[in-house]
Amino acid sequence: MRIHIATDHAGLEFSTRLQDHLRSLGHEVVDHGPVEYDALDDYPAFCIRAAQAVVADQSAGVEALGVVFGGSGNGEQIAANKVQGIRAALVWNLSTAELAREHNDANVISIGARQHTFEEVVSFIERFIRTPFSNDERHVRRIGQIADFERDGSLLPDPRA
Numbered sequence: 559m560r561i562h563i564a565t566d567h568a569g570l571e572f573s574t575r576l577q578d579h580l581r582s583l584g585h586e587v588v589d590h591g592p593v594e595y596d597a598l599d600d601y602p603a604f605c606i607r608a609a610q611a612v613v614a615d616q617s618a619g620v621e622a623l624g625v626v627f628g629g630s631g632n633g634e635q636i637a638a639n640k641v642q643g644i645r646a647a648l649v650w651n652l653s654t655a656e657l658a659r660e661h662n663d664a665n666v667i668s669i670g671a672r673q674h675t676f677e678e679v680v681s682f683i684e685r686f687i688r689t690p691f692s693n694d695e696r697h698v699r700r701i702g703q704i705a706d707f708e709r710d711g712s713l714l715p716d717p718r719a
Contacts, residue, residue: 559687560615560622562666564590564608566601566634569627569671572679576625579680585687601628602637609641612665616643624666625683635668642708645701650674655682659689661697 561580565573570592577587588611591604605626615622624646626634631648638646646666647658650673658664667686669679691697706712 560586560588560620561687562588562590562608562611562615562622562624563626564601564604564624564634565592565627565671566604566629567592567595567597567599568629569634569669570595572627572669572671572676575676576679576683580683583684601634605634605637606641609638609644609646609666613641613643616665622665623687625686626666626668627671628668629670629672631668631670631673635666638666638668643705645704649682649686652681652685655685656689659686660692661694663691663697663701 563573563577573589577589580587590608590611592599608624608626612622612624624638626638626646628634635646635648638644644666645662645664646668647654647662647664649655649658649667649669655667658667667683669682703714
């Protein structure tokens with residue numbers, strides 16, 4: 559599988575170690591930055607480029623997922639989710655990694671590098687990669703509703719009206 563990775567300065571060491579680990583498992587890893595430590599870097603462009611690459615690969619039929627890192631992972635998740643077609647989930651344990659794929663067909667996960675050990679991060683990512691989407695009708699339907707809103711702003715009727 560192709561894995562697109564991006565981070566801010568807080569996740570740079572994790573990213574470098576993770577890339578080596580994922581390559582050792584046979585994955586193709588694409589690093590979207592940064593290339594050096596800069597405490598004042600601007601992570602949105604790195605994360606958006608990684609997310610765009612995931613969408614481009616998936617649209618071309620390439621099996622691909624993304625991983626973005628930061629101190630908390632919050633800003634990185636927000637940035638990735640600005641890309642149409644991305645469903646980025648903040649992951650903080652094995653359950654959230656698994657549910658992100660099973661229920662939400664997440665194609666990017668965001669992790670707080672300052673919140674976890676390297677071993678925990680690896681376990682989250684490995685669980686995310688190997689967990690398939692359930693294809694359960696209710697999850698497909700809900701993801702479709704999110705995509706509809708993203709595309710044209712449409713929502714289901716308000717039940718209170």
